[in-house]
Amino acid sequence: MLRSLRLPAAVAAIFVLFLLPSYVPAHAESQTAFAGSRLDTKATGQPGLWRVKGAGGPVWIFGTIHLLPANYSWRTAQVDAALARTDVIVLEAPVGGEHSQRTVAAIQKHARVHPNQSIRALIPDFHQPRAEEISSQFGLPWGRIQNLPPWLGGVMLAQSLYASLGFNPESGVEHSLRTDPALTRKGWDYFETPEEQLGFFAKQPADVQVDMFLSTLTQMEEGRDLVDEMFGAWASGDIEAMDRLFNKNMKEQSPELFETLVVERNIRWIPKIEAMLRDSRSFFVAVGAGHLGGRQGVLALLEMRGYVVVAE
Numbered sequence: 001m002l003r004s005l006r007l008p009a010a011v012a013a014i015f016v017l018f019l020l021p022s023y024v025p026a027h028a029e030s031q032t033a034f035a036g037s038r039l040d041t042k043a044t045g046q047p048g049l050w051r052v053k054g055a056g057g058p059v060w061i062f063g064t065i066h067l068l069p070a071n072y073s074w075r076t077a078q079v080d081a082a083l084a085r086t087d088v089i090v091l092e093a094p095v096g097g098e099h100s101q102r103t104v105a106a107i108q109k110h111a112r113v114h115p116n117q118s119i120r121a122l123i124p125d126f127h128q129p130r131a132e133e134i135s136s137q138f139g140l141p142w143g144r145i146q147n148l149p150p151w152l153g154g155v156m157l158a159q160s161l162y163a164s165l166g167f168n169p170e171s172g173v174e175h176s177l178r179t180d181p182a183l184t185r186k187g188w189d190y191f192e193t194p195e196e197q198l199g200f201f202a203k204q205p206a207d208v209q210v211d212m213f214l215s216t217l218t219q220m221e222e223g224r225d226l227v228d229e230m231f232g233a234w235a236s237g238d239i240e241a242m243d244r245l246f247n248k249n250m251k252e253q254s255p256e257l258f259e260t261l262v263v264e265r266n267i268r269w270i271p272k273i274e275a276m277l278r279d280s281r282s283f284f285v286a287v288g289a290g291h292l293g294g295r296q297g298v299l300a301l302l303e304m305r306g307y308v309v310v311a312e
Contacts (some may be wrong), residue, residue: 046076048237048292049312052302054277060086060312061273061298063242064173067159067233069166074173074235079311086181088187092288093197095174103194108171110202111148119153120146122210127217131157134220140163150209151201154216161220165227173286191269191287200260208254215253234289237311243293263296272299277307 011231052059060082068074083089095103115121123131138160145153159167169175177183204212219226226245233241251260269287276283292299299309 007205024274044236047234047244048077048239048289049073049076049078049082049144050292051310051312052273052277053308053310054274055280055309056277057087057282058085058278059273059283060284061233062173062286062308063234063237063239063291063292063311064286065231065289066174067162067167067169068171068173070171071167074176078227082284082312083183085282086186086284088189088276088283089177089183090189090191090276090285091174091177091193092286093190093194095169095178106195106198110198111152113147113149115147117149117206118147119213122150122206123213124220127214131213131217134217135160138220145242149202150206150213151204154209154213155201157213157216157220161224161227167223177286187281191272192265194254200265202255204260206258211254214256215249219249239297239299240288243297246290247294266291266296266298266301269298270305273298273302274305 048063050061052061062079062082074115119131120128128146135142135145135157138157140156140160145156148156165291201209229241232238233245247262250261269291273285276285287298291297295301303309
């Protein structure tokens with residue numbers, strides 16, 4: 001779940017709803033854990049941008065990270081040029097603004113589960129002291145998550161680590177695009193709804209959710225280096241490294257979850273992108289970077305259908 005840098009965009013709203021109100025008092029303690037080891041936000045290269053050629057107007061595809069460090073500059077000259085020529089911006093799902101209330105309601109709905117479906121009931125007893133220690137280290141009281149479903153607790157734990165490193169959805173790519181005054185007159189479209197995105201997790205069987213949660217604990221014990229690697233791969237546009245870092249662990253530990261979160265969604269998006277490629281308008285598609293690389297990634301799927309994909 002540390003790979004929630006590339007999980008559905010609506011999941012970033014969990015940060016705002018559950019973490020921000022109580023995170024500030026605990027933030028200093030969390031920062032101490034990483035004293036002298038700050039995130040490197042000066043990665044060489046630039047985030048990846050690709051142009052797909054079709055019968056109609058061009059379609060640019062940009063790999064996003066839903067949470068970014070404050071003031072991190074990701075808008076390259078190539079991205080700005082593409083956005084200037086774009087008629088319609090397409091995101092995974094609506095984020096922020098007028099969509100926030102709908103997203104918050106969906107999260108609150110999924111947070112309410114029967115006691116026998118909670119972390120406290122499903123996680124083996126011998127793991128609970130470890131989970132409590134890790135959550136406390138990152139400023140997230142155990143009492144606040146133990147009655148939640150395991151998938152939601154795992155996301156909150158992972159995002160508490162990101163918070164300690166200065167990551168925030170309000171600095172993320174989607175939020176930056178949505179709040180840019182120069183883009184407000186563009187057309188906007190979405191592949192999914194917030195309810196659909198949260199449902200990808202909530203509908204997972206209990207054993208898969210438990211595996212997700214326990215995997216998060218393990219990754220948080222070594223999480224700083226992983227976050228550095230993932231951020232560096234994205235910031236330099238290294239699509240192979242993104243696929244390896246964002247997806248490999250999920251493929252191995254939970255093939256069912258990988259199919260649901262990555263493969264099936266990629267496949268559903270392809271006909272929609274093909275329709276854009278036949279349209280006379282131009283489109284800027286911004287989706288999680290983990291969806292782009294690998295043989296089952298969006299770019300490879302488009303190439304297999306005969307489209308020319310060019311790095312900008």
